Amino acid sequence: MVSAQKGQVRVITGNAVGAYGAMLCRPDVVAAYPITPQSEIAELLSQFKADGVLDAEYVEVEGENSAMNVVLAASVAGARVFTATSSYGLVFMYDALQEASGFRAPVVMVNANRETPGIHCVSSGQQDLISARDTGWVQIIVENDQEILDQIIMAYRLAEDYNILLPIMVNYDGFYLSYLAEAVEIPNIEDVDAFLAPLKQQPERQKLVPGVSIGCGTHGMEMGYVEARYKHCQALERVKNKVDEIDKDFGDYFGRYYGGQIEEYRTDDADIVILASGSATGTVRTVIDTKREQGIKVGLIKLRLFRPFPAERLVEVLKGRKAIGVIDRSLCFGWKYGPMCMELRALSPEIGPTPLLSYIDGLANLDINVPHIERVIDEVSAAAQGKPYQEVTWIPMEE
Amino acid sequence: MKEIRIHGRGGQGAVMAARMLASAFVLEGKSVASFPMYGFERRGAPVVAFTRVDDKQIREKTQIYTPDCLIVIDPGLLTLPTLFTGLKPESVFILNSPKKLTEQPEEHLKTGGVVNATQIAVEEIGRDIPNTCLLGAFAAASGWLKLQSLLDCLPDYLSGDILQRNLKSAERGYREVEVTKW
Numbered sequence: 001m002v003s004a005q006k007g008q009v010r011v012i013t014g015n016a017v018g019a020y021g022a023m024l025c026r027p028d029v030v031a032a033y034p035i036t037p038q039s040e041i042a043e044l045l046s047q048f049k050a051d052g053v054l055d056a057e058y059v060e061v062e063g064e065n066s067a068m069n070v071v072l073a074a075s076v077a078g079a080r081v082f083t084a085t086s087s088y089g090l091v092f093m094y095d096a097l098q099e100a101s102g103f104r105a106p107v108v109m110v111n112a113n114r115e116t117p118g119i120h121c122v123s124s125g126q127q128d129l130i131s132a133r134d135t136g137w138v139q140i141i142v143e144n145d146q147e148i149l150d151q152i153i154m155a156y157r158l159a160e161d162y163n164i165l166l167p168i169m170v171n172y173d174g175f176y177l178s179y180l181a182e183a184v185e186i187p188n189i190e191d192v193d194a195f196l197a198p199l200k201q202q203p204e205r206q207k208l209v210p211g212v213s214i215g216c217g218t219h220g221m222e223m224g225y226v227e228a229r230y231k232h233c234q235a236l237e238r239v240k241n242k243v244d245e246i247d248k249d250f251g252d253y254f255g256r257y258y259g260g261q262i263e264e265y266r267t268d269d270a271d272i273v274i275l276a277s278g279s280a281t282g283t284v285r286t287v288i289d290t291k292r293e294q295g296i297k298v299g300l301i302k303l304r305l306f307r308p309f310p311a312e313r314l315v316e317v318l319k320g321r322k323a324i325g326v327i328d329r330s331l332c333f334g335w336k337y338g339p340m341c342m343e344l345r346a347l348s349p350e351i352g353p354t355p356l357l358s359y360i361d362g363l364a365n366l367d368i369n370v371p372h373i374e375r376v377i378d379e380v381s382a383a384a385q386g387k388p389y390q391e392v393t394w395i396p397m398e399e
Numbered sequence: 400m401k402e403i404r405i406h407g408r409g410g411q412g413a414v415m416a417a418r419m420l421a422s423a424f425v426l427e428g429k430s431v432a433s434f435p436m437y438g439f440e441r442r443g444a445p446v447v448a449f450t451r452v453d454d455k456q457i458r459e460k461t462q463i464y465t466p467d468c469l470i471v472i473d474p475g476l477l478t479l480p481t482l483f484t485g486l487k488p489e490s491v492f493i494l495n496s497p498k499k500l501t502e503q504p505e506e507h508l509k510t511g512g513v514v515n516a517t518q519i520a521v522e523e524i525g526r527d528i529p530n531t532c533l534l535g536a537f538a539a540a541s542g543w544l545k546l547q548s549l550l551d552c553l554p555d556y557l558s559g560d561i562l563q564r565n566l567k568s569a570e571r572g573y574r575e576v577e578v579t580k581w
Contacts (some may be wrong), residue, residue, distance in 0.1 A: 011422045011431065011555070034439065067546050144460075180434040181418045183425055192425040282458035365436060367461045 003382045004191035010184060014177035015040035016108045017145045017184050018170075021152030023054050024192040025108075028079035030395070031059040031070040036122055037174035038086040038112040056082075062299040064089035068096035068107075069213040075105040076216055078207035079200045080156065083107070086174055087114035094132070095296045101136030101160075101232065103217040106159035106205075107167040108152065113278070113329075115364055123365035124175040124194075125328040126278065129306065130339045132169065136232055138239050139307040141171045141277045145184045148172050150256055153192055157246045163204040164235055164242060171306075173279040173329075173364060180279075187254060195253055235306040243305055261310035264303040266292065268316060270299030273342065273382045276327040277367060277387040280361040282366040298377050309343050315350040322384035323378045329362040336392045356381040361395040400453040402463045403500075406471030406482065410442040412530030418468070419449035419534060422552035424452045426537060432457040462532060465572060468541060471495065472516070475502055483507075491541045493576075495529050499568055503581040512540025514576040516568075523568040524561070531565040533570025546573045 012020070018041045022030065030049070032042040037394045048054035057074075064085050071081035085093065089109055097309050100107050111132075115125040129139055138158065142151050148170070157170040174179065206214045220228050244260030251257030264286055267273060281302040291298050300315060303310070318324060328338025335342050341358035348356070357375050362368035372395050383389040403420060405412030407525035414435040434551055435448035449463040464484075468491040471477060475563030477494075486507035494500070497515040504511070506509075516538040531553065538544045550566055 006400065009425075010427050011418070013418075013434075030576045153562070173460075175436065179414070180432060180460070181421050182432045183430065279460035282460045285458050365438065369464070370459075 005188050007185040007187040011181050016146045017148045019044035021149040022082040022173050023048050024189050024389050025156050025183040027056050027082040028072035029057045029062050029081045031067040032084045033064045033067050035086050035089040036176040038084050039107050041084040064092045068093035072100045072105050075107050076208045084110040088129045097135040103349050104165040108155045109169050111169050111171045112178040113175040121364050125363050129171045130330045138168045142280050145182050154246050154250050160199050176279040239308050241332050259312050261305040265300040267299030271297040271322045273299050273321050274325045275301045291377050318351045323380045325380035326358045328358045358392045401467045403450045404463045405470040406449045406465040406476045406569050407446050409444045411472045412528050413446045413448045416530035417450045420450045423548040427514040451490045456490040493537050512536045512576045512580040519571045524564045530571035531569040535569035536576035538575050539573045
């Protein structure tokens, strides 16, 4: 493949970008139910359909559970599908999420992250993606509008890969990114076609069509269940390298690389590393630049792939560091650490005995702002020098 | 980097104004990032929207705490206790009000621009949507943006008769704003 043509640059919101990303991949079936902060995607896709720009079946549904079941059924019948949701919508389709991954259906879904039910809170936070952690989906988290678009395109290459066949959830921070207007390059649809073309060269996947008996979403007692789950878990393991491969292909063609499973920023000679995800990583980069000028050797790992957890690459980068700080925009009920910190702690034997500091911040539309990140870097830096530290800090509770 | 914070109420066009500003600055070759912050979508509820403008790529994804410019669409929001907190030196203040500014509202503010944008919007658009008028006032008072860039970005957001009305409203904001220097 040569390089893609330069696309059109437009100033549009993350949600609009999500709709463009989906449209460019030419889905056959779209079903989405509007919910704050995702509504604009559902509205725009139906507008694209009405304008004839999107040649897909747009199924109007009465709720998110139906949306997921519609796209699941269509996917099993061989269609390329798209849906989008957030928060209450995501938990309302919780059973259908597990059906989709159990069916090994290559559904691509956008999730504009928002806090979950219990305390009614229409605001940003990653609790929804955490609540869907064990549904068997692939979960990817992005940082800015351009990455939303590019990741949706990459998601189809991953989901529909013959050796993967899993549903992919592309997560972006609601409010911070869903409503963020910035300049985005929208690729030409022919170039997206070319990037997705390798999917057509692989063996055709099984389809549920009238008159043909295939096994999908079947009953599976005892070994039937075990074997299907084993294969599902093996496929998730294969996702890790595949994400890196697709990222390289995408970068070679479109000129934008994202690092695959994780992106490293100024980690080469870093004594301490901050691990964060989503929109907050942009702000972390600016603070790292300032701290570097003050002589603190600090770097960032942006966690892009959350499920499957990129264990091998994280160990490779984090081994030998003097201290690590993890910023979580969500909670892990029943563990004192934030969810991503808890995941990282499972790798402690491989990473080695280094201080690991957990920070909870940015819940419910509270900013992960510059002073907060400065504080995190200062404390992790002190821990690296052997000073005593607090294992878990809820930053807003200490202000 | 220039940081612009807009205070308005749901329905007045604060969110759209912040986006239009971003689009206008892109026409001048700048990098931009703009987003609002609110919970439920409710007409009349206070809304705050942010636009950052820079020559280099903007990575920050936080609300704006140290604005270079405040645009207040609803003068009723002047009573917000933290409205002027964190202003950078030499800041610009754009206000929709029928009354003139008689004194400097805060010591960091060096330029004030007041226009009766509600009246102009009612006359030109037929409804109290004063956002484009205030953007015209912003272009004139701050000197950071050409009026033409603002007018050129509006077709990305509006069309037909309503576009023509907003173009007039923006131009009148540019011409009729009363600028005070402190």
